[in-house]
Amino acid sequence: MNQFPTSEDDSEVPTPGCFWENSPPEDSQLERFLRQHAPAPPVAASHLEADLIQRIITASPTPQQRWRWYSVWVVSPLMAASLLIAWAGDRWLRPTPASTTEVVRLEAFLETSWDGVVYGGSDF
Incomplete structure (x- = not known):
């Protein structure tokens, strides 16, 4: 033909x-x-296409394929998120250095409150 x-x-x-x-x-x-x-062109067998479609429909993923899907779509984003949290947490939880005026005010408060507790001269 x-x-x-x-x-x-x-x-x-x-x-x-x-x-x-x-x-x-x-x-x-x-x-x-x-x-x-x-x-x-070669004559195509009429049943081959139907067999192929049926195999595709009934094929279930193997455990290795399931693990690959799990590792790509679940584990990878979790690892990225944990690294981001660790990096951001280190920056957010690091104490900011106090200014010298704050340090002087804190020392004065501690001295007055200590003197008031030990000597009874304050209402603390």
């Missing part, structure tokens, strides 16, 4: 706008040769 004409006097006229319209004569000889000697 060859879909191309096989006669030597190929009288088929190409449609306007085709790429072979302005081809040199040796190309037409090549085209004629290829059309004449083109092999027929």
Whole structure:
């Protein structure tokens, strides 16, 4: 079942706008040769497509495929999130250095409160 004409006097006229319209004569000889000697495509078995579709539908993933899905879509984002939390937590939980005026005020408060507790001169 060859879909191309096989006669030597190929009288088929190409449609306007085709790429072979302005081809040199040796190309037409090549085209004629290829059309004449083109092999027929193999006959397809009608049940192969249905068998393939049925196998795809009924195929279940193996445990290795399930683990691969789990590791790619669950473990990887969890690892990235934990690294981000560790990095951000280190920055957020690091105490900011106190300024010298805050240190002086804190020392004064501790001295007065200690003196008030030990000597009883304050209402603390």
